[in-house]
Amino acid sequence: MKNQVQSIFDLTKPELAVYLQRIGQPRFRVDQIWQWLYRALVNDPDRMYNLPKDLQQRLAEDFIFHPVEEIQQVVSADQRTYKGLFRLQDGQTVEAVLMLYAQRRTVCLSSQVGCAMGCAFCATGQMGFMRNLTVGEIVDQVLCFARRVAAQGEALTNLVFMGMGEPLANYPAVWAAVERFHDPTGFDLGARRMTISTVGLVKGIRKLATESLPVNLAVSLHAPQDTLRQELIPIAGPRYPIAEIMAAVREYIAITNRRVSFEYALMRDKNDSLEQAQDLADLLKGLLCHVNLIPLNPTPGSPWQPTPQPQADAFREVLTRNGIPATMRVRRGIEIQAGCGQLWSKDLKGENSLLQPVLGRKMSPSATG
Numbered sequence: 001m002k003n004q005v006q007s008i009f010d011l012t013k014p015e016l017a018v019y020l021q022r023i024g025q026p027r028f029r030v031d032q033i034w035q036w037l038y039r040a041l042v043n044d045p046d047r048m049y050n051l052p053k054d055l056q057q058r059l060a061e062d063f064i065f066h067p068v069e070e071i072q073q074v075v076s077a078d079q080r081t082y083k084g085l086f087r088l089q090d091g092q093t094v095e096a097v098l099m100l101y102a103q104r105r106t107v108c109l110s111s112q113v114g115c116a117m118g119c120a121f122c123a124t125g126q127m128g129f130m131r132n133l134t135v136g137e138i139v140d141q142v143l144c145f146a147r148r149v150a151a152q153g154e155a156l157t158n159l160v161f162m163g164m165g166e167p168l169a170n171y172p173a174v175w176a177a178v179e180r181f182h183d184p185t186g187f188d189l190g191a192r193r194m195t196i197s198t199v200g201l202v203k204g205i206r207k208l209a210t211e212s213l214p215v216n217l218a219v220s221l222h223a224p225q226d227t228l229r230q231e232l233i234p235i236a237g238p239r240y241p242i243a244e245i246m247a248a249v250r251e252y253i254a255i256t257n258r259r260v261s262f263e264y265a266l267m268r269d270k271n272d273s274l275e276q277a278q279d280l281a282d283l284l285k286g287l288l289c290h291v292n293l294i295p296l297n298p299t300p301g302s303p304w305q306p307t308p309q310p311q312a313d314a315f316r317e318v319l320t321r322n323g324i325p326a327t328m329r330v331r332r333g334i335e336i337q338a339g340c341g342q343l344w345s346k347d348l349k350g351e352n353s354l355l356q357p358v359l360g361r362k363m364s365p366s367a368t369g
């Protein structure tokens with residue numbers, strides 16, 4: 001009889017050790033199982049061939065090995081962006097995206113089912129908030145993609161917490177996942193290859209500054225003044241005024257001496273005037289920072305349109321003229337709704353006709369080069 005209550009990926013290594021000791025297993029089994037899970041990327045105890053049969057059976061009885069199950073897959077036309085829809089144990093769903101660049105294989109992962117921050121231009125924000133993801137659910141999204149690229153002889157190189165949800169609103173689970181990905185005895189991904197994005201939760205920014213792992217911080221600003229920002233981000237905007245966010249960011253930089261990225265989704269005639277570019281430049285002047293400009297990705301419920309390219313270029317030019325490094329983010333996976341702000345987990349029953357399953361379609365090996 002199965003008595004599974006917990007995902008194996010929820011456990012830290014010391015917790016796994018305690019469990020194994022409790023069931024009378026020798027200490028070396030901890031390392032064996034850890035290596036299977038995070039090095040060999042095996043999520044089936046029956047395939048952990050150096051474990052005794054009774055232990056394989058016990059693990060299968062005691063733990064869930066598939067906290068997230070990939071139920072839908074979709075690949076962009078250029079086969080460089082891949083979106084997965086994952087079903088959780090309680091039937092909720094989240095999406096995550098794999099992006100293949102020349103030198104990088106990046107996963108954009110989710111930290112919550114839905115989001116409470118309410119960004120009006122974001123599909124996830126329009127869903128509302130359902131619940132936080134567990135550590136195991138966050139970790140397993142990445143492992144699913146890691147298995148996929150491993151089948152092509154590749155490994156993931158970067159993780160960005162920019163999928164569904166506000167990562168700093170689920171801080172304990174997100175940070176536990178960061179530590180899991182970083183663990184040199186397991187998945188072994190450098191901390192600088194991970195980025196946590198936030199809409200500006202100041203307590204979380206301050207806490208991040210004190211952590212020992214030097215992950216990257218990205219702050220979604222989207223407007224240089226509070227009035228406009230509160231319109232674009234109606235829930236989080238009023239709670240976190242720009243002055244408070246900037247104070248937390250300055251503290252963060254003073255403590256860590258790390259460069260902070262600011263994300264700015266460019267919306268036509270909304271936040272993309274040259275005056276607003278100058279206001280943004282004035283706000284960020286002297287900061288160790290970088291601005292990522294992202295022409296808004298279309299979402300069904302959003303009233304705003306992306307800034308046309310010439311205006312976006314002119315906006316960027318104002319920033320660079322003022323000494324603020326700024327790049328135009330390459331838009332990826334727009335046609336499969338995998339771009340920034342487009343993730344929406346309601347596709348399961350086909351409510352969103354833009355997402356069509358392409359099960360069994362393989363990634364092109366050239367796309368991973």
Ligand code: SF4
Pocket residue numbers: 115116117118119122123124125126163164165166199341
């Ligand atoms: S943009 Fe990010 S913080 Fe805003 S609603 Fe969407 S997921 Fe939440």
